[in-house]
Amino acid sequence: MRPLLILLILLLATVAQAQTPRPGVNYDEAKVGNDPLPDLKLTTAEDWTKTRRPEILKLFEDHVFGKTPTDIGTPKFEVTATKPDALGGLATRKFIHISLPNRPAWPGMDVMLYTPNATKSAPCFVGLSFGGNHAVSQETDVPLNTRWQRDNKEKNIVSNRATEASRGTESSRWPLELILKRGFAVATAYYGDIEPDHADGWKEGLRAAVSKDGANTDWKDGEWGAIGAWSWGLSRIADYLETDKQVDAKHLAVIGHSRLGKTSLWAGAQDERFGFVISNNSGEGGAALMRRDFGETTAIITKAFPHWFTPKYTSYANNAAACPIDMHMLIALAAPRPIYIASAVEDTWADPKGEFLSGKFASPVCALFGKKGIVADEPPAIDTPVGDFIGYHVRTGKHDVTDYDWTQYLNFATRHWAK
Template sequence: MRKSTLFLPLFSLMMLSGEDWAEAQQKTANYDESKIVPYELPKLLVTREGTEINSAEDWTNVRRPEVLALFQEHVFGRTPGNWGKVSFETKEVKKDALGGKATRKLIHISLPEHPNWAGMDVMIYQPNNVSGPVPCFVGPSFGGNHAVSTEPDVPLSTRWMRPSKEKGIVDNRATEASRGNESSRWPLEMILGQGFAVATYYYGDVEPDHADGWKEGLRAALSKDGANTEWKNGDWGAIGAWSWGLSRIADYLETDPDIDAQKLAVIGHSRLGKTSLWTGAQDPRFSVVISNNSGEGGAAIMRRNFGETTAIITKSFPHWFTKTYSSYANNEAACPIDKHMLIALQAPRPVYIASAVEDQWADPKGEFLSGLNAEPVYALFGKKGYGVKEQPAIDHPLGDSIAYHIRTGKHDVTSYDWEQYLRFAKRHFGK
C-alpha cells in the first residue's frame, strides 16, 4: 500500500505535459543569488584557434561566423536552404480598419514546391495618417491574428493551439471567445499612432507547439523523410522554424511599397523572444532586435542556473532546440557558448533586452548580464552599451545600442514595454 502511495505522485508527474512540468519546477527552482556556483563565460573575442579579435572587420569576417556556427551546432540547429520559391497571395486589403486609422492586409505565404506545408497567414496593420513607406515591427503571436486584433472580421485561425479555456481555446482550436485575447500585448493603436506598421503571424502556422507538432509543420515538409524524420544533433528545432517564418515575412515586406524594409524591428516574448534573438542573429535585414522576457534559451546567462535551467527547458520543450542542447543539462560549463554571445551576434544593430521583476523564472539579472557582456563586440563598431555595470532600478530603462529595463509586473508584454520599444526604435530609425 505504501508503495502505491509513493507511485501515484511519480506517475502523475510523468503524465504532465511539458508546459505543466515546467510550471511545476518553478516552485523548487533556485532564486537565491548566493547559491549560484562561480562560473566563467566563454570568451567572445578569442577565436577557436586562440587568436584575439581586435577589429570590427575581424569580428564580422572571422569570429562572428564561428559564434553563429556554435549556436547552430549546440542550441538552435541549422536552418536548411531547400525551400525553393516563396509565394505571396494577398487575401485582403481593408483600408478602413480600426475605424479608419489603419489599412489591414492579410497575406498568405506558401511554398509551391512543398505543398504538405499549409503555409502561414500574415496580418499587417499600417497607419493611414502617414505618407510614404513606414517602419515596421515584425513578430509572431501565441494566439493567432484574431487574438492580436479585436476586429470581428479578422478570420479565426483554424490551426492547432495550446489548450486554454481561459483564452477560449477548446479542443485545441480557437473559438470566438479567443478573439482579442492577445490585444494587450499588441497595442495596435499606440504603435500605429507613432507611425509604425505591425506585421504578425501565428507561430503555430509554421509549427504547432508540442512535441510532435513538427510532423504537421514546416520541418517535416522540408525534410526528405517527412514525418518519419529522425532528428540529429545540429538539426533545427521549432525555434528555428518559427524564426524562418519571420524571415519570410521580411521577404514579403521587401516587396510592399507601403513598408520601409530598411527599418524592420523584430520582436518576441518568452519563447518567441528566444525566436526573435535567433532571427536577428541569422537575418541582418532586421535592423532592430527586441527580446521581451526571453529567459533561459534566450537572453539569460545559462551558467547561472537561476530560475529556469537548461535541464528544465530541454526536458519540458525538447522540440524547441537542436538535440545537442539537452547534453548541457546540469553540464552548462561544457557548452562552448553562453547567451551574451547571442546578444553579440546582433552587433552592430541596436538590441533591447527587457525583464520583469515578478518574472524571476526568466532570470532578469541573467538577461541584464548578457547585454553587459556583449558590450566589447559593440565597442569594436564604436557603439555604446548600457553605460552602467549594475542592473538598474525597476522602471528605469537605460542604454544606447544595447538597452535594458526591468519593469514592475509579471511575465507579459505591457504598454510600458511598448513605450520603451517605440522610443528605442524611433531613436535608431531616425524618426
C-alpha cells in the first residue's frame, strides 16, 4: 500500500475515533431538538439594565445554578509570599491566602498572581485551575497543593493527592509567558480549595462552612451548587485584585475551561466587575443550547454531576422545553460587556454548534447598546474567529485550552480595552 494512502487511512481513523458516538448520545444534526428558545424580550438598553437582565439572572438562580448567599462574611487577604523576579525576571509573583474569619470551618483558598514587571498596572485574567497553582506554573518553588484531587495517572494524582510529579501538568493551559509578554496579569487558584469536586465535596468545602446546618444541609431548589461556590471564589479574587496596585482592577477578564467555563459564565453574569467574560469549551450547562440535545445533555450532566447545580435543574432532564431559560440567555447576561465563546472541532461532546448558536441568539442584546455581536448564521470555518462584542471561534483539536485560544482572548481584550 502506498505511504500516502496509509497516512490518509490513519488520519481518517483518528478523526473517527475522536468523534465516536457514546451509546445513547445524539451526534446527528438531523435529530437535534427543535423546541423554540425562550424569548429574550428585549426593548431598550435601560429596560435591559434595570428590569430584564435582573429577571433573567433570577431565572438562572432559581432553575440552574442557585442563589449565592449574600451574608457569608467579609474575606481576609494575606499576602504570604512575593517573588519580584519570577519567570526569569519577567514578572512579580505573589501568593495570597483568602479566608473568612467568621467561617473558620472553611480552610480558605490560595491565589497565585503573576503581574508583568514591564507594566505598572496590568489588566488581569482571573480563572480557576483544575490542578492547583503548582500545576499551572513550572516554577519549582510553587507550594504543592495538599487538598483533595481526583486520581489521575497522567497528572500523577495518587490517593486523591498531588505529588511532586504533578508540577507543571496544567501549564500548557496557562501560557504564562505569552500572557505576561502581552502586558496582562494572571490570577488563579485551585477550584478544589473552594469546594472539592465530588458528590460529597461540599461537606468539606465552602458550602457546608457557610450553611447553618453544616454537613447535614439538605440542599433545596434555588440554593447554590458547586458552580455557584466556585463562582463566589472568583469574585473574592476580584475583591483582592482591587487592593493590588500592580493590577488594573477596572480591566478584569474571567476565564474558565469546561466545567470551569460554566463557572466563568456564571461568575461573569453575577459580578459585573469582570469586564470581559470567556467560555472555553463549556458545553452543556455552559454556552451550549440545552434544547438541542446534542452531545452531553441535561439528563446526562445532572445524573453525573448533580452537585454542580441547584436541585431544580435535574427536573429538566429529558424535559428541556419546560425550562424557562436556555443558554443564549446566559451569554446575554454579559451585555454590554464583551464575551468570547470558544469551541474545538473534535469536542463534539460540548456541542460546538450549540455554543455558536448561543452567541448568535444572544447577539440582539448587543444592538441595544449600539454594538455588534455575531452576524453570521452558520458557524465559521475552523480557526477563523468571528464576532465583535460577542466573539466566537472553533479551533482545530480537542477539548483543551491552547495557545491559539489564548491568542484570540488576548487579541479580543486588547481590541476592546483599547477603545
